[in-house]
Amino acid sequence: MRGASGLPRLTELDIAQLYRNAADWPLPGKALLGGAVVCLLWVAGNTFYLSGAREQLRQLEAQEVALEQQVALKTVQVAGLESQASDLNTMQGRFTNLLRQLPAETEVPGLLEDIGRLSATNGLVLEAIDLLDDQPRTLYIESPMQIGVTGAFHDLAAFINGMAGMPRIITVHDLAFSHVDPSGLRLSLVAKTYRYNHQAGDDLEADLHPPSPALAEPVAYDFSSLRDPFQSPSRQMVRPAGRPAAGPDFARPRGVLESVALDQFEMVGTLSLGTQTFVLLRGASSVYRLAIGDYLGPDHGRITAIHDSHVELAELFPDGQGAWLERSQTLALNVNS
Structure with a gap:
């Protein structure tokens, strides 16, 4: 308490x-x-x-x-600013030189001659060339023209590739294909050439900020192994692949083994006699001894090399256009023989 x-x-x-x-x-x-x-x-x-x-x-x-x-x-x-500034100056200089390479005046007459010569070289029919209005740009002037040519697809492709390889700068636009007959096509395109714009010459250095355009190297158009996409495979002629070669000697008497298809033979071994080597091939229920230079198969096949594991041949066949091509074939050793 x-x-x-x-x-x-x-x-x-x-x-x-x-x-x-x-x-x-x-x-x-x-x-x-x-x-x-x-x-x-x-x-x-x-x-x-x-x-x-x-x-x-x-x-x-x-x-x-x-x-x-x-x-x-x-x-x-x-x-990196210094190197970037140096690269920019280099690109500006290259771009200036490219612009100065453009012709000062139009070169349409010479260009028309080149296009006509190129179309004839590729077997095409030059239907029309329509000159369109010039299109002034800041540093150059575009000179477009409408071109119409007729021919096979691969010949048209070679024509376009040839235009890209011309010495003057030409660009291709608005390509359009149309059938004119079962085996031919008509190609319509706009080709543009360029020339220097004098009115922009005084302001050229001040306007050169974009990088220089990359110019692609011309590439040869090789259509030997390509098919025409505008024809069905069953109707078109397949261009065979091979190396150009001289034609066979038709005066040469053909051997018995040249009447048998090449896929009917198989390599079963090799045989050496002194310094010479032979290949042993089995076909038609028999074994044959062949040396380098002997002929085999219906396509003028000739043995070019003999190895322990395989034998090499060179065959000749027509390309369908009056010339002959050569291709290599190999028969491998059948280890189960």
Whole structure:
């Protein structure tokens, strides 16, 4: 009961009296009071004064990291700036030279002669060439023309390839194919040639910002192994693949083995007699001994090399256009023989 009765007396202590008697407190009490006051001041200062400054410090640290990244990026860019400026000057010079290579005046008469000669070389019929209106551009002038030619598909493709290989700059646009007969096509296209624009000559250097165009090297159009996509495979003549060669000697008497198809033979071994090597081939229920230079098969096949694992032949066959082609064939050793 004394604790309950003493609590009201404790709460009624005079705070001022405690403050006046603080000088008489023992040292641990003074230290405890001082620590409490310092903690109270630190909490109040941190809450009302340092919280805003700390948030601002975090923002500045994040900004510092971003600036360091930008500095690193700019350093890399500056390191390559000199070489980029040199490359830009080189490209501008190349572009200037390309523009100066364009003819100052129109060269349509010479171009028409070249197109007519190219179409005749590829066996085409040049139906019409219509000159269209010039199209002025910033640094050059386009001179388009509408061209119509008739012929086989691969000959038309060779004609387009030949136009790309002309010495003057020519671009081909708006290609359109149409049938004129079961074996022929009509090609309509727009060919553009270019010449230098004098009116833009004074401002040429100031306008040369784009990179120089890449000029492709002309490539020969080889259609020997390609088919015509505008004809069904059953109707078109397949152009055989092979090397041009002289025709066979029809006055030569043909041997018995030249009447048997090549796929009816199989290599069963080789035979050496002194310095000469023979190949042993089995066909038509018999084994034959052949040397280099002997003929085999219906396509004028002639043995060109004999190896332990295979034998090589060269066959001749017509290309369907009056010439002869040569192809290589190989018969491998049948290890189960």
